[in-house]
Amino acid sequence: MEENKYICPKCGSEMIAIYEKPALNLTCPNCGCKITTTKWDDIDLDDTDFEIIIEPVSNPSIKQIKFISNFSGLNFINSKKILSEGGSLLIDKAVEIKEKISLLKKADIRFIISPDFPY
Numbered sequence: 001m002e003e004n005k006y007i008c009p010k011c012g013s014e015m016i017a018i019y020e021k022p023a024l025n026l027t028c029p030n031c032g033c034k035i036t037t038t039k040w041d042d043i044d045l046d047d048t049d050f051e052i053i054i055e056p057v058s059n060p061s062i063k064q065i066k067f068i069s070n071f072s073g074l075n076f077i078n079s080k081k082i083l084s085e086g087g088s089l090l091i092d093k094a095v096e097i098k099e100k101i102s103l104l105k106k107a108d109i110r111f112i113i114s115p116d117f118p119y
């Protein structure tokens with residue numbers, strides 16, 4: 001995951017972030033300003049590995065197969081196989097999973113997420 005950048009509200013320098021769950025302690029190396037925050041979106045804090053599992057479709061379209069191939073890096077045959085037989089597509093953290101879900105939905109691909117995805 002990319003690290004977020006935090007800018008000091010007093011002097012505009014980039015702050016040093018030290019993460020002590022559930023708090024984030026920010027210190028400015030320039031002026032010494034300190035901020036502690038625990039206000040996070042739950043999804044940012046979620047360290048769960050979620051798995052996207054494709055639901056089998058009897059006749060995956062070429063479009064769907066190509067999408068899976070691009071999406072996952074699988075070749076055409078394996079992409080077709082995962083669509084027609086179902087199976088695990090990928091495992092990732094909540095923030096990444098959320099992005100990928102929207103792509104899969106756009107491509108009209110049916111899937112389930114394990115464990116239940118609360119976001």
Ligand SMILES: [Zn+2]
Binds near residue numbers: 010011012028032
């Ligand atoms: Zn500062």
